[in-house]
Amino acid sequence: MAKTKPAVSRAPATAKAAPAPTVGAGGELHQTAAAPEARITTNHGVPISDDQNALKAGPRGPALLEDFVLREKIQHFDHERIPERIVHARGSAAHGYFELTKSLSRYTRARILTEVGKRTELFTRFSTVAGGAGSVDTPRDVRGFAVKFYTVEGNWDLVGNNIPVFFIQDAIKFPDLIHAVKMEADRGYPQAASAHDTFWDFIGLMPEATHMIMWAMSDRTLPRSLRMMEGFGVNTFRLLNDKDEAHFVKFHWRPKLGTQSTGWDEAVKIAGADPDFHRRDLHEAIASGAFPEWEFGVQVLSQDEADALPFDILDATKLIPEELHPIEVVGRMVLDRNPDNFFAETEQAAFLPTNVPPGIDFSEDPLLQGRLFSYQDTQLSRLGSVNFHQLPINQAKGCPFQNLQRDGHMQMQVPKGRANYEPNSLAEAGEDGGPREDPKGGFRTAPVATDGTKVRLRAESFADHYSQARLFFRSQTAIEQAHLASALVFELSKCSFEHVRARILANLQNVDADLSQRVAAGLNAELPAASTPAAEPFDMDASPALRIVGKSPPSLMGRAVGILVTDGADGRVVAAVRKAAEAEGASVKIVAPRIGGVTLADGKALAADGQLAGTPSVLFDAVALVVSDDGCAQLVNDSAAIDFVHNAFVHLKAIGFTATAQPLLDKAGVAPDDGVVALGGPVAGWVAAARTRQWDREPTVRILA
Secondary structure (H helix, E strand, O other): OOOOOOOEOOOOOOOOOOOOEOOOOOOOOOOOOOOOOHHOOOOOOOOOOOOOOOOOOOOOEEOOOOOOOOHHHHHHHOOOOOOOOOOOOOOEEEEEEEEEOOOOOOOOOHHHHHOOEEEEEEEEEEEEEOOOOOOOOOOOOOOEEEEEEEOOOOEEEEEEEEOOOOOOOHHHHHHHHHHHHHHOOOOOOOOOOOHHHHHHHHHHHHHHHHHHHHHOOOHHHHHHHHOOOOOOOEEEOEEEOOOOEEEEEEEEEEEOOOOOOOHHHHHHHHHHHHHHHHHHHHHHHHOOOOOOOEEEEEEEEEEEHHOOOOOOOOOOOOOOOOOOOOOOOEEEEEEEOOOOOOOHHHOOOOOOOOOOOOOEEEEOOOHHHHHHHHHHHHHHOOOOOOOHOOOOOOOOOOOOOOOOOOOOOOOOOOOOOOOOOOOOOOHHOOEEEEEEOOOOOOOOOOOOOOOOOOOOOOHHHHOOOOOOHHHHHHHHHHHHHHHHHHHHHHHHHHHHHHHHHEEEHHOOOOOHHHHHHHHHHHHHHOOOOOOOOOOOOOOOOOHHOOOOOOOOOOOOOOOOEEEEEEEEEOOHHHHHHHHHHHHOOOOOEEEEOEEEEEEEEOOEEOOOOEEHHHHHHHHHOEEEEOOHHHHHHHHOOOHHHHHHHHHHHHHOOEEEEEHHHHHHHHHOOOHHHHHHEEEOOOOHHHHHHOOOHHHHHHHOOOOOO
């Protein structure tokens, strides 16, 4: 039986006409009774007493279907736009397979997690969250990470993000979150950006979002490549074995190429140079045979282990540190085929958290409980038919799908027989009676006791909003902390309301005093007193697993190298750099002043993959300058060439150069360091530098908070 935890009351959200709500200790909005014309109601005029919490069977219990406030609010939100997704609209996807390497039969009867060595077809879609389908690939944003497994027991959709936690604890707040982060309603901008008043106003009033904000302002939301992102199931699920014994589980994806990000200035410039940077990178990698791969891991906990955690496992704003419960790697995912048609597959793919095979079940996580309703409802709006599951990309492939549902808009099958109800006895008359229940092999729900009173409350165990935010920030390297603080300065500098900035600074005081001071200094603002937390934060042991810098081994595998060449360049150096980079697993592109390429010193022609002005260094992880004296003399008067070299330097990339390129280095303001390597002899020194960014250079090229 689940452990019962005490509850903390959330004040009723009755409206008041004039003053703004005040924020209580638990993040609740305190408002007084209002005149009828000022209070919030359902679409049918029913006054709402609490717009902060879904109706649950006890504070930690499952959401109840009778909650018409939740259903109406989310259903209206799901149908606000057609046919583009409201969130995760800009996506890129690929086909592949999943292979189990270690059985979890002790915990689950799901065959996909028990049959070692079996390969299961899958389809994976990556996406940004806030922007529309026509936005760019590289904004600061959470990335969706959704995988559809076509298992022999039906489709399993693991619909997560590249961040393991979320902004809110209860799904009833999801429409508010997305409304706040989307374009402001009266002006229609900014697109695909959180740096504006409405988002930070909402965040300041929702202290539970603080942990997610640490992640969102970190380099995690500026991924170098979709192939270099971690993925997380976010919510807590259950595994159910043959004996109906239940365990909690968290799902994880780890990229074999390591987790890597760009810098903020770099991401902005990539957006201008190639709005499809991530989509192109994924497509080209698969087309070239460099198939992206991820390890699949789980954190499995018993009820007792979950109860012993210093936080609630049902709280989606919390993660389980790997150092506390290590991730057990049990499988791998390989993406080996690009879609044949973007619309038919990537756009029409419908992911539903409710798609789980027997042996995987849901927890009472109130965010997950709302998702179980919302995704199905969204697809009905987007794809226009209850038969969207019959589209090829959504069809169950590993097994037949059959039931007694008939008709509906765009029915694509031709059901036979007259049995469209159950139970029936038509088989006794020699007719096909249709499929039947399977009490043994069918999906069963974990027998978890729920005996709570119907309430609109948050569990008291959800009240700590700052300890894990503190854990994340203090687990980062000094480099990453500086990036995070600088991101907060940038975002808040775009807010016009002083009280919004002040409230965020007050909340940051509960995360880390130095962080709040650095952000205040970056804004040239007075640091307010700390806000009063609902639960006193406590310090947790640092978790190095939460870092990016230094976490992955230095490598050029899967990276891109650009070689800038001119007429008269030394072809031997070009060949040496190309050979060394490709031996490390990098892709190499030749960049020339003109797309027609160049004539090398030995008279041979060298084709170009990109023209200088249209192929800037932001598209590469390392560069080499192989130019002639005459070629360099021309490049020092070309702003595109100067930017190519200067940006590579300030973005902390390794620069290899022939002696003839020195005037260009000087013109671009490149100072000698370990990452600026002469190519007069063996290129091994440049290769070693190219395997990682030159973090020691950063203090010399930019001021960070």
